[in-house]
Amino acid sequence: MWIYITSAITLIVGAVGGFFAGVYYLRKQLEKMQSDPAMLQEMAKKMGYNMNKQQLNKAQQMMKKQKFR
Helix, strand or coil: CHHHHHHHHHHHHHHHHHHHHHHHHHHHHHHHHHHCHHHHHHHHHHCCCCCCHHHHHHHHHHHHHCCCC
């Protein structure tokens, strides 16, 4: 019985820890994109968009207004 309880607790702790680690990683990546236009353009290309300089600058300004913390 203790094996099942320990397994369930470990699963829950791992899932919660993984979630917070993923959120932390995503926030760091978004903060890097704010200052690196090449990274932002690469992400847009992966999503199928081709952004010109004006669109890239506008997207960067919008991201700078967001608070990721």
